[in-house]
Amino acid sequence: MSRPGFYFCFCPDGNLLTRQISRHLAATGSDWDQKTIWSDDQGQEDALWSALNLPSMMGPPRAVLLRKCETLPDRFWPQLSGCLKGFKPSIWPFFCFENPWDKKKPKIPASLSKQKFFKFAREKKWIWEFPGLSRQNVPRYISRKCQELGIKTAPGVLEELSAVLPLDSRGIDMELEKLALLAYPEKTVCQDHLQAVPAQLDIDIFSFFKAVQGGQNLNPVWKKIFHEQKTGQGMLFPFLGLLLREARILWLLSTGMDPKVNLYPSLKREKTALARSLGPKRIAMLWDLVLEAETGVKSGRLDTDQAMENLAAKLFKLFSGQQVLL
Incomplete structure (x- = not known):
């Protein structure tokens, strides 16, 4: 046998x-x-x-x-x-x-x-x-699927995809197949291609940034995120993915590379104003905050609620001009 x-x-x-x-x-x-x-x-x-x-x-x-x-x-x-x-x-x-x-x-x-x-x-x-995909093992799955499709990812792209794609292998396969077509003939998925990937979290991250900067009430946003985490849908990492994507846009706008940003003119003007008010140094800190939250959870030092609360407090400090300690 x-x-x-x-x-x-x-x-x-x-x-x-x-x-x-x-x-x-x-x-x-x-x-x-x-x-x-x-x-x-x-x-x-x-x-x-x-x-x-x-x-x-x-x-x-x-x-x-x-x-x-x-x-x-x-x-x-x-x-x-x-x-x-x-x-x-x-x-x-x-x-x-x-x-x-x-x-x-x-x-x-x-x-x-x-x-x-x-x-x-x-x-x-x-x-x-096998328990299925998680934010911990999904980078390995994405890498294997990219290899199967004959494509590579530019620096930082794998990390962003791992944060925003659904924890469903069929959904990931479909998105990567779409990116493979967009990446032809270079066969390298770059940051620009990620604009074609739909966000898995129903939150306007730019509006969130403006609300933080303006000191508005963010309870509806946090309630949604924490509710989805408690129901097992794991919203922390998709939120971090959206944060990274918006940070990249703001970075380009703040450093004179706005031709690389494809947005509606009115929205682009708003984001340019926000980028200039923050400046490159504070925008760069968004990457540090994402990394801190991600490593805190993956190392077991923090649970998702603690990581999100810590992230929220530091975002308030960052957008209000206070010093942020990492």
């Missing part, structure tokens, strides 16, 4: 999950007929049992991808035991759990964990577990 008899996948990112399965299938050197069955489709029950038990007499071997297994009733797993006895050369079942993890662990149904075949799969390492 050169491959697993069956396989369990625990990953909330469906795109990563199917890519992992494709790698396993490709490693066998055979052409597989992939049959996908969705567990939450009640009309697929007969098709499922047929796919797991009846081999194809004439065609290629069959990979059965049972998606959304977290929706299956507890009674399903004891019933599955008979199907998994013995090795079926022409049938390879993949059981895919795609619900979010809980406390850094996959949610494994108790009725499944008690089954002998699952314990056997654990012993044989026929289980793949």
Whole structure:
């Protein structure tokens, strides 16, 4: 037996999950007929049992991808035991759990964990577990995807993309494919190309800057950010990405490189006025504040709430002309 008899996948990112399965299938050197069955489709029950038990007499071997297994009733797993006895050369079942993890662990149904075949799969390492993308591992994913697309990133671009792209591999793939077209024929994604990447956080960062500078009430903005963090959507790093993008625009406007900034004339005038009032030295400090918040969270020294509160206090000082200590 050169491959697993069956396989369990625990990953909330469906795109990563199917890519992992494709790698396993490709490693066998055979052409597989992939049959996908969705567990939450009640009309697929007969098709499922047929796919797991009846081999194809004439065609290629069959990979059965049972998606959304977290929706299956507890009674399903004891019933599955008979199907998994013995090795079926022409049938390879993949059981895919795609619900979010809980406390850094996959949610494994108790009725499944008690089954002998699952314990056997654990012993044989026929289980793949991955929590999905995070702000910590997304730079590595973006780098690999860029390599796959045959493109490179200019200095600083990877960091900005890692902060603003969604933590969804399919969404990242689509954005990078779009950037690959924009980067042709040089095949290098530069800062100018990032204007085509939509912000994942529904906040006008320039209006935020003006509100900070004018001492306006920022409670609505902070409420949104902290609410989204508590619901698990992780808004700190997208906010930092927007901050970096706006800092770059202000830097260009403050240093006489305004032809490189493509904005509506009225908005460009407003941003130029803000850039001149801040000056290059204070604008440069925005990069320092972003780096401080990012490293504080990634090192474990600060949680996201603490990092955001610290960032807010220093932004107020920066825009009000006070000294900012890093």
